[in-house]
Amino acid sequence: MLKWIGRLLLIGLLAAVGFLIFDWTRSVDIPEMKIPGKLAGTYVSVAEEKQVPWPHLAAMDEVENGYEQVTPDTIRRRADRLKKEAGRSAVNERSAEQAVKGMFSEKEAERINGLAESYAWAAAPMGENYAFPFRPEDRDRISYGDTWGASRSYGGDRTHEGTDMMAPKGTPIRSVSSGRVVSKGWNRLGGWRVTILDTDHPQVSFYYAHMEKYAEGLEEGKEVDKGEVIGYVGDSGYGPEGTTGQFDPHLHLGIYVRESLFSPSREAINPYPFLKVWEKDQDSS
Template sequence: MRQRLSSEPDRYRGRRRVPTPPRSRYAVVVTSAFVGAGVVALGAASNLPDAKAVSPDVLESLKTSQVATEALNERAEDGNRASRSNDREADAELDAAALNDIYLLPLDDYEFTSAYGVRFGKLHAGIDLAAPDGTPYKAVHAGKVTKAGYNGGYGYSITVQQDDGTEVIYAHSRRLLVKAGDAVKAGQVIGEVGNTGYSYGTHLHLEVHVKGTPVDPIVFFQDQGVDIKLKIESVYAGMAAAEAAS
């Protein structure tokens, strides 16, 4: 292999070589590219509609839509309030109906001493519940007082007539706390136990008349969910007591 002499002409000298640009020139080129892109972006943005230049019709349409939405929401809320109010009214009506239809025990504590039936050759048309003199007794059912005063063998007595015509008589009272014409609620105190009239010992004599005929109060009250002998009241006893006390 022949060694090239320094005196030989260089075969590459006839070619023009492009010098490598310095790094600083690369920075200038890249920066220019970004600047150009920014100008293009600004130009494009200048073609977008300005918020201030939105059509008044569009703004008015948006306002109308918002007002309609608010009106619908307000109407829905009004409907919910009305529904809740109706529910409360319906519950109150149900409670009132329940209070008017319940039966309760006439005394908190007593001793059952005499049943319904023939006694001494005569019909004992009610039952006797012994309790201390002056013990308050309550209406067993809602109704209207048709009689209140001294009534022969019944002594001081009260007759309460219910809406269906059934009558309950409370006899031998020491004191009466209602008068004829009064409306009473179940559980309302209406008199005090006594020993007036044809009575042997202090007690409350209780009678029930259905369509003008006396019936056995034990059986009648059992049909209404109240057991006189076992001293079991209606499931609504607490509600009725609170209503009577109000």
């Protein structure tokens, strides 16, 4: 009997290791983040209320109607329809995938489920309790819009890979996640900048640029907590080390995602929908 128990434990251990290897090495497409900022918070809150995965709610609207004429009410109705098709009071990703197959044509279902999987990987922090990068007491001094893809010319024609958050120089900047500082120092475009690898989702890293200075003790390899001050708003960058004053003070926030945990390359995704969700969460806390 003990011999069979030992074999079963070994099989279970090997299966667990195999699952981890699959999860770490799987490759997921990084989607273009098309979710409108004004709807992002609704998808997350409705998903929590109805106990369904928000990536499937967003993916269905993106594929079926391109977010046209979508309202909080239509999102709630879509969530109810998904639950009814799944036949469950709480719908997980697997049952949502099966329900979608019963709700749409084969081609549409494949697109929806593929997009939902991509969002669940690349945009996982959007649906979780992350911090807004500025303290509540500083909110009235912060302004930002969807600057993703805007034209930039310094260093050659390029598009903007982040969200610019305008703020007075010296305003404290908080880490949106718990994580590890993986790079810190001067960048010709970003000035004094820091990159933090997310602890909960290590495929995701957050890039903070144009700082005036860093928080005391912030060094590469340091572990930081969600909400911890990591630096202060500045106007550094667009030139050799120490260049300032080339633009108005602001925080440039970037989000970069790897296709797999072992992929060396990273792709930028639009931070704006994330910020609108985290801002809403801060308002309600």
